[in-house]
Amino acid sequence: MGDITKQKANSSRSLISIEKQKRIFKIIVIGDSNVGKTCLTYRFCSGSFPTKTEATIGVDFRERVVEVEGEQIKLQLWDTAGQERFRKSMVQHYYRNVHAVVFVYDVTKIASFESLPHWVEECDQHHLTTFIPRILVGNKCDCQDRIAVNTNMAQKFADLHNMPVFETSAKDDNEADHVEAIFMTLAHKLKNSKPMMPPHLHRQGTGDSTNLKSGVISVGKSYGKPTDKSYSPDEDESWCAC
């Protein structure tokens, strides 16, 4: 092959790889321990309710590629630890370069709702701007006979903090579409924000599919700091979309 032909082949290859690159959005899921953060993120990324969960230690990552108005974007969900002792060394990492926040409470546990101001305050302490979408999710609505937080209370809190509220259940298969709709609402909001994540931090392979199951990066428990360097956006701050 002549030099010019080779150059042409190379440039068309790089064009293809640029086309394949997807914008990646980091979404942190926060709230008290046991409210169902792991189950909600698992439901969205794997399409089912996990048979067994343990307290998250540090953070678990899950991701899924979704299509929004013709563009494929990658949602990178950070399932954070609810227990203070399992999160304190990680908090800085949670909030760095974050693009959206999902606050979760358990509709059957008033204490988890009463903790929400603490979670909002933590976000404020990390200087999250008002441009960063926030949503509130009341989980475990399948436990109808144990509801302790009514919709009005949740709506008032959400209005006060200028975010939408959703009540759902990660467990109830009939609510699966609802969980989907919640994260897709966020995806639509994010679609219109700035791109981020340089190519060298773009994980290839498993996550590059619209298939639900292949979008899962980690369904087990991870311990401490994320170990996959190529996967942690914290390694490079140059792509911040703030």
Ligand SMILES: Nc1nc2c(ncn2[C@@H]2O[C@H](COP(=O)(O)OP(=O)(O)OP(=O)(O)O)[C@@H](O)[C@H]2O)c(=O)[nH]1
């Ligand atoms: N009934 C019901 N139980 C749920 C639901 N979501 C989660 N659970 C249960 O609640 C418990 C805690 O769920 P997790 O998803 O591990 O909670 P978490 O918020 O991730 O907890 P930490 O990792 O400690 O922060 C588990 O026993 C789940 O099976 C739900 O929608 N309905």
